[in-house]
Amino acid sequence: MVDPNSIDSIRKAVIKDLFGQAVSTIWEASVRNVQLLRHQIKELTENKMKSLSAKYFSIPPQHLHYYPSVPDAVANAPVQSADQTDETTTTPSNPKSKRKPGRPRKQKNKLKPNQPSILQFFSPAKQ
Numbered sequence: 001m002v003d004p005n006s007i008d009s010i011r012k013a014v015i016k017d018l019f020g021q022a023v024s025t026i027w028e029a030s031v032r033n034v035q036l037l038r039h040q041i042k043e044l045t046e047n048k049m050k051s052l053s054a055k056y057f058s059i060p061p062q063h064l065h066y067y068p069s070v071p072d073a074v075a076n077a078p079v080q081s082a083d084q085t086d087e088t089t090t091t092p093s094n095p096k097s098k099r100k101p102g103r104p105r106k107q108k109n110k111l112k113p114n115q116p117s118i119l120q121f122f123s124p125a126k127q
Contacts, residue, residue, distance in 0.1 A: 044068060 003009050015023060018036075023029045044052070052067060059067060111117070 011026075012024075015026060015029065018034055019029045049068070056067075
């Protein structure tokens with residue numbers, strides 16, 4: 001039990017919890033000595049494993065230990081070059097025309113024949 005009024009005992013208890021018995025002062029501690037609880041390993045779904053295996057070759061080698069291991073068939077698969085990937089992603093033969101930037105123009109309604117204009121209502125009446 002730690003006395004809440006004693007800052008020194010609180011400091012010692014926190015250092016002991018974080019760094020273990022070997023470290024007695026903060027000056028002896030380093031990041032390597034930190035003893036925190038590990039998270040539970042999360043099981044990945046099959047879709048996530050397929051997605052990761054497709055991206056496996058873009059991960060730098062020094063960071064591979066952060067990711068789950070992939071099957072040998074994926075690890076030994078040939079790497080596609082940029083030329084091969086460009087050929088597989090073809091553009092459609094009839095692309096849609098691009099819209100003009102900005103707000104779309106409002107379509108003006110045309111007057112129907114024999115439709116009175118609102119200006120005629122306010123004009124002086126003819127006699």
